[in-house]
Amino acid sequence: MKEQLQALEQEALAKVEAASTLQELQDVRVAYLGKKGPITEVLRGMGKLSAEERPVIGELANTVRGNIANAIDEKKAGIEAEQLEKQLAEEQIDVTLPGRPVAVGGPHLLTSIVEEIEDLFIGLGFEIKEGPEVETDYYNFEALNLPKGHPARDMQDSFYITEELLLRTHTSPVQARTMNALEDKRPVKMICPGKVYRRDTDDATHSHQFTQIEGLYVDKNVRMSDLKGVLDRFAKQMFGEDREIRLRPSFFPFTEPSVEMDISCKVCNGKGCSVCKGTGWIEILGAGMVHPRVLEMAGYDPKEYSGFAFGMGPERIAMLKYGVDDIRHFYTNDLRFLKQYHQA
């Protein structure tokens, strides 16, 4: 039995030595030290031994067991150290290499231009208001002197949701909403940027969804010359002192008199191109003196108060300012286009 144990020890130690993975080592442990292993088998047969032999063989069996277990632990530590070494070598990081730059986003050109216009008007004493994009027929049309069946409603083909609800066709309803909400009917000086929707056919200067910025100034003694002064300041600050502006008589049911303001086309320098449709001018806003009916419907006395209003298209303004030749560039989100306008 002594020889048998010694032979088992030699055999197990040789297998431990030969093992090269943790799994192989575990297999050796199970095979030699497990409950069904040969050493346990030997110990089970000890009952047949004499009383003198029993402690000797018992001690030897424990020593053999201990030797095999120690050899396995040592080998295990060796394999683990080797694996760690290998892993560290593979995952080595060179901290002196230059880092990979992280792509940083920036505001969309349209966002930037709206913020620029907001800053400009805040500087002129206007505050910023907001209104809903899903609007009632009342605020989109009726409160602006466009009763049902009024032919001017055709000027803005609309996306209706129900008979009484539609996607707003302009930001002008915010004029009526702002004046209505003021119980003390105090003076108003506000601008309202926002999205608007029309059943327009998309082309270089028209989009079915676009942005407008509404402006409204109501106070005692507001005159057409105040409107001209503000628009002139706006145009010069936005486009430079040398850009030409023209005001053309126009018609809006909610202003009287009404005008449209054009700016000379920067894309072609007034020679005529697809952006200005060959005219050398681009229309950027509609404006006028608030119609007395509109003031009255909002609870303001037109004998006491007067006002001016305007509604501009920031896409067209950005096109003019940056020489963008197609309004659709704002919505197709081609990064090559957008990145050109990121300010660092």
Ligand code: FA5
């Ligand atoms: C209006 O929408 C009036 N509510 C403006 C107004 C406000 C007049 C207050 C008087 C007082 P108009 O339909 O002309 O007006 O549009 C105003 C501006 O929006 C235009 O000058 C143009 O810059 C822009 N715009 C109009 N239609 C489109 C479109 N389909 N795509 C892009 N921009 C457009």
